[in-house]
Amino acid sequence: MSVQTIVENGFDGIVAEIECQTTRGLPSIIIVGFAGKAVDEAKERIRSAFSCLPVDFPKRRITINLAPADIPKQQASFDLAIAVSILEASQAIPPVPRKASFFGELGLDGSIRPVRGLIGKLLSARQNGLTTAFIPESNVAQARLIDGLNVYPCQKLSQVFLHLNGQQVLVALSGASVLPKSTTASPVDFADVIGQEQAKRALTIAAAGRHNILLSGPPGTGKSMLAKALISVLPPMNRAEILEATHLHSLHGKNYELTVTRRPFRSPHHSASQTSIIGGGSKPRPGEISLAHHGVLFLDEFPEFQRNVIESLRQPLEDRIITLSRAHDSLQLPANFILVATANPCPCGYYGTPKACTCQQAKLNNYRRKLSGPIIDRIDVYVDVENVAHAPLLAPNRGAVTT
Numbered sequence: 001m002s003v004q005t006i007v008e009n010g011f012d013g014i015v016a017e018i019e020c021q022t023t024r025g026l027p028s029i030i031i032v033g034f035a036g037k038a039v040d041e042a043k044e045r046i047r048s049a050f051s052c053l054p055v056d057f058p059k060r061r062i063t064i065n066l067a068p069a070d071i072p073k074q075q076a077s078f079d080l081a082i083a084v085s086i087l088e089a090s091q092a093i094p095p096v097p098r099k100a101s102f103f104g105e106l107g108l109d110g111s112i113r114p115v116r117g118l119i120g121k122l123l124s125a126r127q128n129g130l131t132t133a134f135i136p137e138s139n140v141a142q143a144r145l146i147d148g149l150n151v152y153p154c155q156k157l158s159q160v161f162l163h164l165n166g167q168q169v170l171v172a173l174s175g176a177s178v179l180p181k182s183t184t185a186s187p188v189d190f191a192d193v194i195g196q197e198q199a200k201r202a203l204t205i206a207a208a209g210r211h212n213i214l215l216s217g218p219p220g221t222g223k224s225m226l227a228k229a230l231i232s233v234l235p236p237m238n239r240a241e242i243l244e245a246t247h248l249h250s251l252h253g254k255n256y257e258l259t260v261t262r263r264p265f266r267s268p269h270h271s272a273s274q275t276s277i278i279g280g281g282s283k284p285r286p287g288e289i290s291l292a293h294h295g296v297l298f299l300d301e302f303p304e305f306q307r308n309v310i311e312s313l314r315q316p317l318e319d320r321i322i323t324l325s326r327a328h329d330s331l332q333l334p335a336n337f338i339l340v341a342t343a344n345p346c347p348c349g350y351y352g353t354p355k356a357c358t359c360q361q362a363k364l365n366n367y368r369r370k371l372s373g374p375i376i377d378r379i380d381v382y383v384d385v386e387n388v389a390h391a392p393l394l395a396p397n398r399g400a401v402t403t
């Protein structure tokens with residue numbers, strides 16, 4: 001007998017079986033199956049959490065196996081499944097239904113805490129034929145977005161124990177809720193941009209065709225403001241896009257219950273590292289290109305980014321996915337975004353303008369070489385953004401929108 005849960009494998013998930021065996025010997029808990037530190041520490045959390053149950057913790061040698069054993073398990077979301085497997089092995093509860101899955105981190109008082117990436121876990125559970133899920137109550141907002149599953153929110157381990165024993169039935173969520181309305185609201189709108197009709201027209205075309213665009217011009221011409229206004233002309237996200245964006249942000253951030261209803265707009269600083277942009281790390285997380293999925297990735301001062309960061313965008317801009325290969329694992333994450341980049345004509349910003357340029361020729365050549373041919377080839381639209389005359393800026397009728 002085993003208890004089911006989901007182990008993350010990049011954007012997707014794999015069904016993991018939690019097996020428990022109790023034997024004679026000194027009381028102890030051994031967890032095997034490529035368990036990370038957070039999973040191995042579960043034995044102390046579970047031992048304390050049993051204090052809220054009407055049964056004693058088994059005074060036997062307990063062996064927990066997390067299968068498949070060749071896939072790393074890093075998260076504390078296995079706590080609830082491990083606790084249920086111990087209850088089942090010690091015959092404190094009847095055999096757990098084969099199609100049930102369990103997600104949650106346990107507190108020392110038996111409380112069930114929210115977990116990272118729950119939407120992806122539930123989608124993977126449904127895809128693999130699991131029909132029931134026990135989840136932390138704090139994750140309910142995201143769980144309501146998933147249909148086709150009987151989802152039971154839980155606050156305490158004792159509630160799961162009583163439910164599985166038939167003593168106190170938990171109430172399942174009633175189907176998928178209506179998604180929060182997607183909004184295209186933006187702090188900057190095209191109506192706020194005076195002049196720059198050519199640039200606004202180019203951004204509208206980029207939004208319609210999902211083209212990557214480069215805005216080039218001296219400082220103060222409104223390049224950053226134009227880029228931030230692009231969100232206001234993009235269409236609202238549909239249900240599938242909201243689920244994907246919410247899942248990616250849940251994998252990355254600390255707000256596990258956040259629902260993403262507005263197209264993402266990511267604007268990393270030019271000092272950002274390659275890992276922060278494309279994702280990865282010792283515990284792989286989505287990078288900025290995945291967090292901008294179905295939205296906009298704004299790279300201000302594009303040539304000022306490190307050369308290796310710029311070159312790492314080659315594959316995502318072409319394939320709309322990022323494949324991260326490491327020595328111990330490989331994962332694939334979506335990265336379907338609109339790239340909006342800005343650049344000055346030179347490091348000081350005033351080459352070719354009435355104001356004198358102070359850049360030496362060698363520095364100017366190095367600046368221009370920062371963008372290689374393959375990167376330039378993946379940018380579809382180029383726009384020169386010039387200075388706006390004072391008269392339109394001071395006119396009372398401001399903000400005609402070009403469509």
